[in-house]
Amino acid sequence: MNSVSIFRPASQSLRNTSGIYLDHHSTTPVDQRVAEVVMRAMVEDFGNANSIDHTYGEAGRHLIERASFHVAQLVNCDDADVHFTSGSTEAIRLAIAHAVGVADGRPLRIGLSRVEHPAVLDTAARAERLGLARLIWIDVGTDAQLDMASLQEALKDGIDLLCIMAANNEVGTIYPLSEIFGLAEAGGALMLVDATQAAGRVPIDLAETPVEYLILSSHKIYGPKGVGALISSTYDASQVHGLAATHDATPNVPGIAGMGEACRLMAEEGLTDNRRTAEMRDTLQSMLIAKLPELVVNASQANRLPHSLHISIPGVPNDLVVQRLRGRVAVSTGAACMSGAQSASHVLQAMGLSQEIQNGALRIGLGRFTTQDDITLAAAEIEAAIIDVKSALKGSSDD
Template identity: 40%
Template sequence: MNTAEHPALADGPVYLDYNATTPVDPRVVDAMSPYLTRYFGNPSSDHAYGAPPGDALDIARAQVGALIGADAGTIVFTGSGSEADQLAIRGVVLGADVRRPHVITQVTEHPAVLETCRSLERLHGVRVTYLPVDTDGVVDPSQLAAALTDDTVLVTVMAANNETGTLQPVPQIAHITHAHGALLHCDAAQAAGKIPVDVAELGADLLTVVGHKMYAPKGIAALHVGDGVRLEPVIYGGGQENGRRGGTENVALAAGLGTAARLAADELGDSDERIDALRDQLLMDLSQRLPGRVTANAAGAARLPNTLSVSVEGTRGHQLLAAVPEIAASTGSACHSGQHSPSPVLAAMGLEPTRALATIRLSLGRWSTPKDVDTAAALIARAAAVSR
C-alpha cells in the first residue's frame, strides 16, 4: 500500500469522490514515462523502434488479464469505458445472426450502457428489456429468466453501481443467461481494483475495466472478450487489437493501465479492509453527530467497500456540499438548467424525491485517511445543522 500523501491532494479539499475519478498513482506515471519519451515507435512496426512498444502492450495485456482472471489474448484496449461498453453491446448485437436481436439490461446501469441500448433501439430496431431493481438496487434473477426470449443475444448487467456501490448477483445472472444460449457483458468499471473480479467466477463473456477508476489516467480502458465471441468493431482500421479496435495503440496509456492493474492486484485484501473500516467509521460518525437524520442507501445489499450513499434528512444534497467546499464529493441528484431532480438510480430504487434529493455520495480510496473521515463528518454535520 502506498501510504505517502498524493501530491495532487496536498492542501486541497478532502477528496471523497473516488468513484468519479482517481488520482493517477505516481508509480503509474513512472511506468508510462518511457513510452512518452524514449520508446516512441509504432507497436505494429517490425523494426527495432517498434519492439519495445510492442513488448509493453503484451505486458500490459497480461497485467490487466491477471487482475480479472483472464488470458492476455482476450484483452482489447479502448479509449474509455464508454467505448468498451459500446464495443461489447453494439458489437455483439450487430455481429449476431438474428433478424431482430433482443438485449436485456437493467434500469440502474451506467449511461454508457443505457444510451448504447437506446441507440440500438432507435437506429437498428433492436428490442431491449430494462429490468427493474429492488429498494437496494438489486436485480431479481427470476425476472431476468422471465424476460429471456429465443432472440436474446446479450444480457448486460454491471458488477457494482457507481452511486450506491450495490453489487449485482452476476454469477446467478450468468448461469441463467448461458442456460438460454445468450452472452453476458459485465461493466466492472467500479468493481475492478476495489474487490476481487474473476471473469470465470462471474461467468462474464465480456467485461469492462476502466483506467481512471483504478489510479490510471483517463482515456484508457479495456474490454475482455471471451473465446468465440463474435464482435462487430466500433472503430474500423488497420486490424489492431485483433481486428476489434482500429487505430494505433496508445502504448503509454496501456502501460499505465497495466501497472495500475498490477498494483491493484497486489494490494487487494488489505486495502479493502482498511477502506471498508473507514467507510463504516464515516457512517457512524455522521449518525452520531446527526442523530436520527442519516440513512444509508442500499444498506441491505452487498456493496463496494469504499462507497457510502447517505441521505441527510432536512437537507438538499447539492446545497449541503456547496456549504462545505472543504470536501469534494457528489450528490444524489441530476441538474438540468439549474433544476435538481433525483438521480435515475435512486428513483429506480423507489426513494421518494425528498430523500433522494437529500442524498450525497462519499467514496473513499487509496489515499483516504482517518483524519479525512473525521474532518468530513464534522464539516457535513455542521453544515447540516445550519441548513435545517
C-alpha cells in the same frame, strides 16, 4: 530518469487547497508508481507499437503485451482476450455493436437492469432507435439489488444479450455475477458486465464466470484517464456493426502501460486496501449517524463496494450541502456522467426512493490515499455543512 520528485508520495493524504477528496467513484488519482510507468513510456519507450521494424517500436509493443498480462491477471483470463480502448464507454459501445454484428439479422434482444450506467443505457437505446435492438427491462429493489423474479421472467421471454454491472457506480450495490451468469447461460443469453467500479474491489474470475464481454476502465483504479479495456474471447473487430465503427489507430502506449501497472497494483494490494477502506467507510458512517440521527444509508449495507457510502439527509437539498463543502470536502450528488445537469438520478428513481431521499442524496467514495485524519475532518465538515443548510432553510421559512 529521475521523475519521482514531481509526484505525490504514495502514503500522502489527498488534502490540498481543494479540500479532502472523497469522490473516488468519479475518478481516482493516479498512483505515483503508475505515473512513473506512464512517464517512462512517454519519454523513454516512446516508439509507435505499430512500427516494429526497429527496436523503438518493439519496446512499445512489449509494453502493451506486458499491460495485457497484468490486466488479464486481475480478472483471470487469457492475455489475448484483452482489447484496449479509449475507456469504458468505447468498450461498451464495441461490445454491444459486436453483439449486434454477430446476431442472426433480427433485432438483438437486450436485457438490462434499470440501474445500468448511462453508457450502457444510451448505447442500447441508440441501437433500439436504429431498429437494431429491442430492450427488455429488469427491475431492482429499494437496495438497488436485482429483482431475480424479474430477471428470470425476462430470460424466459428471450434475451440475446444480458447487461448487468458488477457493482453499481452510484450506490455501490454489488451484484451476484456467478448466479446471474448461471441463469443467463441456461437461458441462452450472452452477458455483458460493466466492471468499471468493481475491478480490484470485487473478485472477478473469468475462468469461473466466463461472461462474453467484460468492461474495465483505468481511471477508476488509480490509472490514467483515456484508456480502458474490453475483455472478450469472442470479440472480432471485423464483426462490429457500424453502430460503433472501428479503425486501426496508433496505440496509446503510455496510457495502456499505466493501466497495466494499475491492474498489477490492484491485484497485489487490493484485498488489503479494501479492508482498510471499508473500515474507514464504516467509521465515517458511524460518526455521521451519531451527529445526524436522521441520516439514511441508501442501498445494502451488507453488500456494497468497500469504498462506497451513499447517504441522504431528508429535507436537506444535496446541492446546497455540496456548495457549502466546496473547497473543504469533495463529494458528489450523483454519477459524474450526469454532472452539470441537475437531473434526477435514474438509479434512485429505479430504487423507488422517495423524492425527499433523492433530493438529499450524497455519494461519498473513499480511496487508496484517504487517511483516518481525513475521515475525522470530513465527518466534521459534512456535519457542519448540513447543519448550516438546515439552519438557513429554517430561517428562510420563518421569514
